Amino acid sequence: MHSLLNKLFVKKGIKDARELSKEEKVTFETWNGILSKEELTLEDVKEFCRSQLSVIESKWQDLNTEQNKKAEMIPYYTVYKTLLNAIDSPKVAREALEQQLENLIK
Numbered sequence: 001m002h003s004l005l006n007k008l009f010v011k012k013g014i015k016d017a018r019e020l021s022k023e024e025k026v027t028f029e030t031w032n033g034i035l036s037k038e039e040l041t042l043e044d045v046k047e048f049c050r051s052q053l054s055v056i057e058s059k060w061q062d063l064n065t066e067q068n069k070k071a072e073m074i075p076y077y078t079v080y081k082t083l084l085n086a087i088d089s090p091k092v093a094r095e096a097l098e099q100q101l102e103n104l105i106k
Contacts, residue, residue, distance in 0.1 A: 002035035023055045046087055049080040056080075079104065 001009075001017075005028065014020070017028055030051045034040060056077045059065050082104070086097040 002032055004035060005032055023058055026051050026055055042087060046084060049084045052080050053077060053084075075104075 009015070017025060020028055030048055034044060034048065037044065056073045059073060060070050079101075082097055082101055086094050086101070089097060
């Protein structure tokens with residue numbers, strides 16, 4: 001485990017990754033993978049976006065999550081999904097998605 005994650009665990013009183021929820025484990029594994037590499041690849045960015053989409057989708061499926069909390073996740077989901085589409089799409093479609101992202105930023 002990366003030293004920064006270890007410090008975070010100590011601060012939060014977490015002894016082991018097994019204490020984390022399913023969503024927290026996904027985030028932990030993603031962060032640990034990113035921090036263990038010298039340089040991120042485009043595939044790393046795609047995997048990060050996919051894992052964040054998965055976390056959001058699981059929270060949407062959780063009946064204990066309040067509706068207003070679910071609604072707050074929509075912009076995050078949209079950005080992650082748009083980034084994945086921009087990375088994976090051909091040049092013309094990429095330009096359209098770049099314009100959409102610029103509009104979202106404004």
